Amino acid sequence: MRILVIDDDKLISKAISDFLKYQLNHEVTVCDNALDGEKTFSNSSFPMIISDIRMPGMDGFTLTKKIKENPDGKDTDIVLITGHTDMQSILGALRAGAYDYLSKPIDLEELVSVISKVEDHQKLLKENTVLRNKFDEKVQSETVLINDKLKKLQYAYAEVSGIGKVGIFSEEMKQVTEMAKKLHGDSTIPVLIQGDSGTGKEIIARMIHYGDNDFGKPFVSLNCASITPTLFESELFGHEAGAFTGSSRKGQMGKMELANGGTLFLDEIGELPLEMQPKLLKALQDREIYRVGGSRKIPLNFRLICATNCKLEKGIEENRFRLDLFYRINKAKIAIPTLQQRKEDILPLARMFLEEFARSRKQPVKILTKEATMVLSNYDWPGNVRQLQNTMEQAAFLSNDYHLNADQIKSLLNKKMNSTDSSDSLSISFPDHDLSLYDIEKKVVEKVLSKFEGNKTKAASYLKISINKVRRIIGDL
Known part of the structure; x- marks a missing residue:
């Protein structure tokens, strides 16, 4: 010593x-x-x-x-x-x-x-120093693991917290969530979720993806109705540097590549441009892709979930959707009922939305009167759960009382109905200057698209024209 x-x-x-x-x-x-x-x-x-x-x-x-x-x-x-x-x-x-x-x-x-x-x-x-160092290393290692798991749990909670917002009080929705939990166990089965706008299709897709433990795996979504056909291939497959005018200098991973190891959610699959459908089908069959402008083969390994608010079968009949692609994405199907079809969910959901709004603002929860609950229960809710949530949040925000009465609810619902009526009555004002037929067509199509919340398939059906013509008129082609 x-x-x-x-x-x-x-x-x-x-x-x-x-x-x-x-x-x-x-x-x-x-x-x-x-x-x-x-x-x-x-x-x-x-x-x-x-x-x-x-x-x-x-x-x-x-x-x-x-x-x-x-x-x-x-x-x-x-x-x-x-x-x-x-x-x-x-x-x-x-x-x-x-x-x-x-x-x-x-x-x-x-x-x-x-x-x-x-x-x-x-x-x-x-x-003691040796033991303390070992203990500190163990604690540090466990702390890293716990923090990592906590971050994943926090992220998952933020992602999945919306699941309750679709309403799982009725027997119909309990069956939907049970099916979602069952499908979570097999990521090789493509799932098609069908339901009207506002029913919570993406939330159910996230439920299938996350289950109870897949908190760290990517959930990548793409709305097929929001991407122009010219950019769709780049969005889906990615592109190499300088592949086309305006492309990223460093190249870019596509949605399919980003979803590897997790889930790719294609919303509004019925809006997928017809010319892109064979390319999507080939990628799903081969389980591999090439980036736009690239020669390197990229393997794919993701769960596929698609969603639509229209009948794909009708699209097949009208040659707007490929039958072989339909079979490829429709190995398992979940149909989400509208709020009108499961009225027992309306009041529990309404109260839940009021509680969430109050909690976010640190205010007392507004109480629905008996008459107000009757108004809610008897309304058809064309906008489904999304409309119900918006209505409850508006009612809670505008009311200075602790109770929400029937008149307050009716006032909000009447505004919605009046808004719908005004869009139905296609009012177009003509300017003093020259106006081409193309401008009129575009104005009409834009008005109809607004009526159907941007859904090109429904707009085309309503106007009795092809979906490609809708795209050409609004400049997507």
Whole structure:
């Protein structure tokens, strides 16, 4: 063991040093004053120091305090040498932080005993340090894992928290959620979700994706109605740098590539351009793609979930949707009923939306009167759950009372109905300047698209024209 001996009496320091070196085989360094001792310790720390108390300049008490204040000295055992009957010095030594003391004249057996105790103590400190390091490493490792899991759980909660918003109070929706849970267990089965706008198709898709534990896997969505045919291939497959005018300089991963290991959700699949359908079908069959402008084969491994608010069978009859693609994406089907078809969900959902709104604003929850609940229950809710949520949030925001009555609800619903009526009555004003037939066509198509919330398939059906003509008129082709 390395020991630092400090004493202004050179005879005593030499005697102690020789005994420790030659009789006990320790490595000893000697200093004849406390200042030199402190400097020596700072340059090379020691597990043990033996020091006299009374020395010129700095005394042993001050030295002990300074050593203990040094980060390298917190585990150093300091033994102070004091007068045989100087009890006050003994107590002072211990208070200063000394491990033990030796009385003058020094008894060699007592010195051996103190050295032995220090050796045992230093061994114990080393073992504790090893155990503490292992424990700290374990805690750090577990903390990283826990934090990682917590982040995934927080992310998943943020993603899945909307699941309750579709309403799972009725028997019909309980069956839907049971089917979603069952489908979660097999990611190889493509799923087609069918339901009107506002019924919660994407929320059910997320339920299929996440299940109970797939919190870290990607959920990548693409709305087929919102992408122009010219950019659809790039969005779906990605592109290499400089593949086309306006492409990213570094290239870009497509939705399929991004979804690898997770789920690709294609919303409004019925709006997929007919010319893109064979390419999608081939990618799904081959389980591999090439980026636009690329030659590297990219393998695919994702769950496919598609959603539509129209009858794909009708699209097949009208040659707007391929039969082979329909069979490929329709291995399992979930039909989400409208809110009108599950009226028992209306009131529980309405109250839930009021509670969520109140919680977000830290306000008391607004209460529906009996008459208000009757209005809600008897309404058809063409906008489904989304419309119900908007209505409840508007009612809670506009009301200054703790109760929401029937008149307040009727007022909001009448505004919606009046808005719908006004869009149905296609009112077009003609400007004084020249107006082409193309401008009139475009105005009509835009009006109808607004009526059907941007759904080109429904707009085409309503106008009795092809979906491609709708796209040409609004400039998507």
